[in-house]
Amino acid sequence: MAASSSIPKTIYLGTFVHCVSLSDLEIGENGAIGVDENGIIRFVEKDTELGHVHEKHPDWNNAEVIHLKGNGFYFPGFIDTHTHAPQHPNTGLFGKTTLLDWLDTYTFPMEASFSDLSRAQTIYSNFVSRTLSHGTTTCAYYATVHVPATNLLADICLQRGQRALVGRVCMNTMSPEYYRDQSIDSAIADSKASIDYIRSIDPTGDIVKPIVTPRFAPSCTSDCLSALGQLAKETEAHIQTHISENKNENALVKELFPDSKSYTDVYDTAGLLTPKTILAHGVHLSQEERQVIKDRGAKISHCPASNTAITSGCAPIREFLDMGLTVGLGTDVSGGFSPSILEECRQAIWTSRFRAMHDGDEAKLSTQEALYLATRGGAAVVGMEDRVGGFEVGKEWDAQMIRLGEVKEGGDREGRFDDGPVDVFGWESAEDRVNKWVYSGDDRNCVAVWVKGRLVHRTARFRD
Amino acid sequence: MAASSSIPKTIYLGTFVHCVSLSDLEIGENGAIGVDENGIIRFVEKDTELGHVHEKHPDWNNAEVIHLKGNGFYFPGFIDTHTHAPQHPNTGLFGKTTLLDWLDTYTFPMEASFSDLSRAQTIYSNFVSRTLSHGTTTCAYYATVHVPATNLLADICLQRGQRALVGRVCMNTMSPEYYRDQSIDSAIADSKASIDYIRSIDPTGDIVKPIVTPRFAPSCTSDCLSALGQLAKETEAHIQTHISENKNENALVKELFPDSKSYTDVYDTAGLLTPKTILAHGVHLSQEERQVIKDRGAKISHCPASNTAITSGCAPIREFLDMGLTVGLGTDVSGGFSPSILEECRQAIWTSRFRAMHDGDEAKLSTQEALYLATRGGAAVVGMEDRVGGFEVGKEWDAQMIRLGEVKEGGDREGRFDDGPVDVFGWESAEDRVNKWVYSGDDRNCVAVWVKGRLVHRTARFRD
Incomplete structure (x- = not known):
C-alpha cells in the first residue's frame, strides 16, 4: 500500500521558514533538516553546510540529500x-x-x-x-x-x-x-x-x-x-x-x-x-x-x-x-x-x-x-499539533518546497511565467520573499510536497 | 517599428464573450470575427462555420484563420x-x-x-x-x-x-x-x-x-x-x-x-x-x-x-x-x-x-x-470607448484568448496543472465557464493577447 511504502533517510538543505508563535516567523537560512525512514524529523540545524552536517551526524553520511536551489524555502504543509x-x-x-x-x-x-x-x-x-x-x-x-x-x-x-x-x-x-x-x-x-x-x-x-x-x-x-x-x-x-x-x-x-x-x-x-x-x-x-x-x-x-x-x-x-x-x-x-x-x-x-x-x-x-x-x-x-505544523525534532516531515521566480537583468522574460506570479529581483530580504509569496504566490511556487516524509506532489521545477 | 508592423487579415473562430451592458454579457458560440490589416473588426458572425463565413465574405477567403480549440473564448482585452x-x-x-x-x-x-x-x-x-x-x-x-x-x-x-x-x-x-x-x-x-x-x-x-x-x-x-x-x-x-x-x-x-x-x-x-x-x-x-x-x-x-x-x-x-x-x-x-x-x-x-x-x-x-x-x-x-472594450464592427481587435483546463475521465492529472486553476468537467454551460474563469482563472488561462490586431503575448498553449 502506498501509505506504508518506505522512504529514504533524507537531509533537506536550504532555507526553512515556520511559525514559532502566533506573531513570529523563524527564518533559518542555510538550514539542514534530517528526516528518518519513518518521516520523523531527527535534527534541525541552522547556518550550516553539508560537510558540517555529516560531521555532526555521522549516521547520516549515506542519507539522500535534497538541496533547495535558487530563491525559495521549505514551509510546513x-x-x-x-x-x-x-x-x-x-x-x-x-x-x-x-x-x-x-x-x-x-x-x-x-x-x-x-x-x-x-x-x-x-x-x-x-x-x-x-x-x-x-x-x-x-x-x-x-x-x-x-x-x-x-x-x-x-x-x-x-x-x-x-x-x-x-x-x-x-x-x-x-x-x-x-x-x-x-x-x-x-x-x-x-x-x-x-x-x-x-x-x-x-x-x-x-x-x-x-x-x-x-x-x-x-x-x-x-x-x-x-x-x-x-x-x-x-x-x-x-x-x-x-x-x-x-x-x-x-x-x-x-x-x-x-x-x-x-x-x-x-x-x-x-x-x-x-x-x-x-x-x-x-x-x-x-x-x-x-x-x-x-x-x-x-x-x-x-x-x-x-x-x-x-x-x-x-x-x-x-x-x-x-x-x-x-x-x-x-x-x-x-x-x-x-x-x-x-x-x-x-x-x-x-x-x-x-x-x-x-x-x-x-x-x-x-x-x-x-x-x-x-x-x-x-x-x-485537527488534533495534530504534536505531529505537524512546524519543524522541530520529533515532528513529522509534512512540508512544501517553495520556489520563487527570479527576474534577470533586463527584465524581459518573453512573457514566460511558468515559475509563477512572484518576481524576486535579488535585493529582497528573506522576510520580504516570504511576504511576496504570501501576497502573490500560487501553486506554481509549490514545487514539491511531502507528507510524513513521502513525496506526494512535485512539479517540473522540483530538481530542475 | 513594431507598433506599425503589418498584420495579416485574420478570421477568429470560436466562442466570443463581451459585455453589452453593465449587467449583460453576450456569449456568441461558434462565432467568427474578421479583423483587417489595420486591426479593425470588419464583421462579427454568430452560430456559423468557416464555410459560411467564406461564402458570406468572399474577400476573406485568403485570410488567416485562428481557431480556438477546446474550452475557451475570446474576451476583450x-x-x-x-x-x-x-x-x-x-x-x-x-x-x-x-x-x-x-x-x-x-x-x-x-x-x-x-x-x-x-x-x-x-x-x-x-x-x-x-x-x-x-x-x-x-x-x-x-x-x-x-x-x-x-x-x-x-x-x-x-x-x-x-x-x-x-x-x-x-x-x-x-x-x-x-x-x-x-x-x-x-x-x-x-x-x-x-x-x-x-x-x-x-x-x-x-x-x-x-x-x-x-x-x-x-x-x-x-x-x-x-x-x-x-x-x-x-x-x-x-x-x-x-x-x-x-x-x-x-x-x-x-x-x-x-x-x-x-x-x-x-x-x-x-x-x-x-x-x-x-x-x-x-x-x-x-x-x-x-x-x-x-x-x-x-x-x-x-x-x-x-x-x-x-x-x-x-x-x-x-x-x-x-x-x-x-x-x-x-x-x-x-x-x-x-x-x-x-x-x-x-x-x-x-x-x-x-x-x-x-x-x-x-x-x-x-x-x-x-x-x-x-x-x-x-x-x-481612458477615453477609448469608441475603439476598444467590446467586439463590434469598427472597433479595434484588443482581445485575449482564454483557454480553460479540462478534467478527463478518472480525474487524475498526476498533479500537472500547467493549464491553470480552472477545472471544466464538461457539463458546464458557457456562462458557467465564464464564471469559473472569473472566480478562479489566472494568467495561465490567458494564452494569447492582441492589441489592434497585433499578437503581443502568447503562451505555449496558444495553438498547441
Missing part, C-alpha cells in the same frame, strides 16, 4: 480544516445567492450525483490532486451522504498520501427528498459503516481518519444530532459541522430549535461539542456561545473566502484569538472559490482589514498570523 | 485604469502600514532608484510583460519623476505593443528631499519634455499617449497644481491623480488647503477636473464632491485590492454607477498586490459584498458588472 470535496465542480458558481438558496440551487444537486461512483472517482481524484498541488498536507473533508463515495475519497487520500479526515455527511431533514438520510437509524448505520471502513484501511489513522459529520443543525433533527453525538463518543471519532455562518441560518436554527438557548447550545445538548470538534465559520457567535465553545475545547475553522463570497460576514478572529480559542483556516469549497490555503491566508488578511475599517486597527491579522493559522493553528484544530 | 509601474518590486510588502507611512517606508525609496536607467529597464520590461500576460491591453501608468525612465517606459510599451497612458509623476512638496521636483518651473518643464517625447515616438497616439500626473494633492502646492492644469489644457493631454483614498489623507488635504471646499475642489480650482481626468480611488468622496466630478466629466478608477490591502475602505461603486459616474478598475500596484485585472474583478466583487454586509444586498456587484468595469468601463475612463 498547509492544513485545510474545512472543505467540501464534492462541491469542487461548482467552484465559482453562485451568482448573487446567499447560504440557504445557494444550497438548494447548486450544492444539493451536485452532491446527490455522487451516487455514481465513476463520477465520484473523477471529481475526488481531481480535487485531491488540486489540494496537494497547493501544499495542503492535511485536509478535513466533507464528502456526501453516500457511503461508497465517501469511502472512495478515503481510499484516494490514503493512496495519494494526503492526511485526511473524511466525513460521510449526515442530514435527515430540511433537505430535498432526493438527497437525505431516510431515517435516523439508517443515518447512524451509514456513518458507522464509513467510520469502520476508514479505520480498516488505515488502522493507525496516520493518514486517514473518519469524522462524524452532521451537515449543520437545520438539516438534522434533535434526535439525529444526539445519536451522532453518541456515535462520536462510542467511536472516539472527530466531529465536524457548521455553525453560525449566516444571519438567515441563525434565524432558522432559532425557529427549528425553540428550546435551545443558542445555536451553540443545539450542538452542546447533543454532545457534539468536544475537544475533537471542528466548527466551521462561527461568524455571528455571541460572547456566551464563544465561551461555551472554549469551555468544551471545540475548535474553529475560519473560512474567510467563503464568508465573503456568499456575503455571510467577517468572523471576529482577533477576538477569538484574544480569548484563547483555537483557530485554523478552511477553504470551504465551493462556498469558497479556491482550494488554496495560501489564498485563504490572503482572504483572512483582507477580512481582518474589513473588520479593522469598523473595529479599529487591532483587528488586523498580519502575514505571520495568517501563516500561523494555516499551519500550527490548523494542526491544533 | 482588459483595461487597467491606474497602476504604478515602478512599484512592482514592492508587491506584497506593506506589513500593517496605511497610506502615508507606506509611502515613506516602501514607495519613495523604490521610485527614487529609477534615476538608474538600467534598473528602470529591468523593472519596467518585467512589469509590462506581466500586465500583458494577464490580458491587459491598455494601461494607465504612473512612472516616476524621472524623465528618461518615464520615456523608457513609453518606449517599452510601444515596442511591446501595449496601449498605454504614461505619466511622469509631479511632486514638489511634502516628499523626501531626495525624491521630488525642485521647483514648479522644473516640474512643468520635465512634464512637458516627457509629453513631447511620447508624442514624438507615437504621433497618432494609437499605442502610447502622455498623461499629466500630479502624484496627489498633498505632494503638490496649489501653484504647482494650477500650472499642471494649465499644461494639460495647452497640450490637450489626459490627467491622472489620486483622490480621497484614505481618511488620514483627507484630513491632511483639509489642513494643507484650508481655503478649499473639499479635496475635489482642490483639483477643480486648479483646472484638473476635465473629461480626460482619471481619479483613482474616491473611497471617501462626499455626495457633493461626486456631483462635481460628474459635472466636470471626470472618471473614477476603482482600486479595490489596494483599498483593502492598506485598509483605506470600500468605495461605494453601486452609488457611483447609479448616479452615472464613469468607473473602471485599477490594479494600483503596489498598494494593490497583483497586476491582474481579473484578480481586480474578484476584488471588486468582494469589496461590494463587504459594503453589502452593512448597506444591504443592492451594493453587490455581479460577475457581469465586474467584467463590464474591466472592459467597457475602463475604455470610457
Whole structure:
C-alpha cells in the first residue's frame, strides 16, 4: 500500500521558514533538516553546510540529500480544516445567492450525483490532486451522504498520501427528498459503516481518519444530532459541522430549535461539542456561545473566502484569538472559490482589514498570523499539533518546497511565467520573499510536497 | 517599428464573450470575427462555420484563420485604469502600514532608484510583460519623476505593443528631499519634455499617449497644481491623480488647503477636473464632491485590492454607477498586490459584498458588472470607448484568448496543472465557464493577447 511504502533517510538543505508563535516567523537560512525512514524529523540545524552536517551526524553520511536551489524555502504543509470535496465542480458558481438558496440551487444537486461512483472517482481524484498541488498536507473533508463515495475519497487520500479526515455527511431533514438520510437509524448505520471502513484501511489513522459529520443543525433533527453525538463518543471519532455562518441560518436554527438557548447550545445538548470538534465559520457567535465553545475545547475553522463570497460576514478572529480559542483556516469549497490555503491566508488578511475599517486597527491579522493559522493553528484544530505544523525534532516531515521566480537583468522574460506570479529581483530580504509569496504566490511556487516524509506532489521545477 | 508592423487579415473562430451592458454579457458560440490589416473588426458572425463565413465574405477567403480549440473564448482585452509601474518590486510588502507611512517606508525609496536607467529597464520590461500576460491591453501608468525612465517606459510599451497612458509623476512638496521636483518651473518643464517625447515616438497616439500626473494633492502646492492644469489644457493631454483614498489623507488635504471646499475642489480650482481626468480611488468622496466630478466629466478608477490591502475602505461603486459616474478598475500596484485585472474583478466583487454586509444586498456587484468595469468601463475612463472594450464592427481587435483546463475521465492529472486553476468537467454551460474563469482563472488561462490586431503575448498553449 502506498501509505506504508518506505522512504529514504533524507537531509533537506536550504532555507526553512515556520511559525514559532502566533506573531513570529523563524527564518533559518542555510538550514539542514534530517528526516528518518519513518518521516520523523531527527535534527534541525541552522547556518550550516553539508560537510558540517555529516560531521555532526555521522549516521547520516549515506542519507539522500535534497538541496533547495535558487530563491525559495521549505514551509510546513498547509492544513485545510474545512472543505467540501464534492462541491469542487461548482467552484465559482453562485451568482448573487446567499447560504440557504445557494444550497438548494447548486450544492444539493451536485452532491446527490455522487451516487455514481465513476463520477465520484473523477471529481475526488481531481480535487485531491488540486489540494496537494497547493501544499495542503492535511485536509478535513466533507464528502456526501453516500457511503461508497465517501469511502472512495478515503481510499484516494490514503493512496495519494494526503492526511485526511473524511466525513460521510449526515442530514435527515430540511433537505430535498432526493438527497437525505431516510431515517435516523439508517443515518447512524451509514456513518458507522464509513467510520469502520476508514479505520480498516488505515488502522493507525496516520493518514486517514473518519469524522462524524452532521451537515449543520437545520438539516438534522434533535434526535439525529444526539445519536451522532453518541456515535462520536462510542467511536472516539472527530466531529465536524457548521455553525453560525449566516444571519438567515441563525434565524432558522432559532425557529427549528425553540428550546435551545443558542445555536451553540443545539450542538452542546447533543454532545457534539468536544475537544475533537471542528466548527466551521462561527461568524455571528455571541460572547456566551464563544465561551461555551472554549469551555468544551471545540475548535474553529475560519473560512474567510467563503464568508465573503456568499456575503455571510467577517468572523471576529482577533477576538477569538484574544480569548484563547483555537483557530485554523478552511477553504470551504465551493462556498469558497479556491482550494488554496495560501489564498485563504490572503482572504483572512483582507477580512481582518474589513473588520479593522469598523473595529479599529487591532483587528488586523498580519502575514505571520495568517501563516500561523494555516499551519500550527490548523494542526491544533485537527488534533495534530504534536505531529505537524512546524519543524522541530520529533515532528513529522509534512512540508512544501517553495520556489520563487527570479527576474534577470533586463527584465524581459518573453512573457514566460511558468515559475509563477512572484518576481524576486535579488535585493529582497528573506522576510520580504516570504511576504511576496504570501501576497502573490500560487501553486506554481509549490514545487514539491511531502507528507510524513513521502513525496506526494512535485512539479517540473522540483530538481530542475 | 513594431507598433506599425503589418498584420495579416485574420478570421477568429470560436466562442466570443463581451459585455453589452453593465449587467449583460453576450456569449456568441461558434462565432467568427474578421479583423483587417489595420486591426479593425470588419464583421462579427454568430452560430456559423468557416464555410459560411467564406461564402458570406468572399474577400476573406485568403485570410488567416485562428481557431480556438477546446474550452475557451475570446474576451476583450482588459483595461487597467491606474497602476504604478515602478512599484512592482514592492508587491506584497506593506506589513500593517496605511497610506502615508507606506509611502515613506516602501514607495519613495523604490521610485527614487529609477534615476538608474538600467534598473528602470529591468523593472519596467518585467512589469509590462506581466500586465500583458494577464490580458491587459491598455494601461494607465504612473512612472516616476524621472524623465528618461518615464520615456523608457513609453518606449517599452510601444515596442511591446501595449496601449498605454504614461505619466511622469509631479511632486514638489511634502516628499523626501531626495525624491521630488525642485521647483514648479522644473516640474512643468520635465512634464512637458516627457509629453513631447511620447508624442514624438507615437504621433497618432494609437499605442502610447502622455498623461499629466500630479502624484496627489498633498505632494503638490496649489501653484504647482494650477500650472499642471494649465499644461494639460495647452497640450490637450489626459490627467491622472489620486483622490480621497484614505481618511488620514483627507484630513491632511483639509489642513494643507484650508481655503478649499473639499479635496475635489482642490483639483477643480486648479483646472484638473476635465473629461480626460482619471481619479483613482474616491473611497471617501462626499455626495457633493461626486456631483462635481460628474459635472466636470471626470472618471473614477476603482482600486479595490489596494483599498483593502492598506485598509483605506470600500468605495461605494453601486452609488457611483447609479448616479452615472464613469468607473473602471485599477490594479494600483503596489498598494494593490497583483497586476491582474481579473484578480481586480474578484476584488471588486468582494469589496461590494463587504459594503453589502452593512448597506444591504443592492451594493453587490455581479460577475457581469465586474467584467463590464474591466472592459467597457475602463475604455470610457481612458477615453477609448469608441475603439476598444467590446467586439463590434469598427472597433479595434484588443482581445485575449482564454483557454480553460479540462478534467478527463478518472480525474487524475498526476498533479500537472500547467493549464491553470480552472477545472471544466464538461457539463458546464458557457456562462458557467465564464464564471469559473472569473472566480478562479489566472494568467495561465490567458494564452494569447492582441492589441489592434497585433499578437503581443502568447503562451505555449496558444495553438498547441
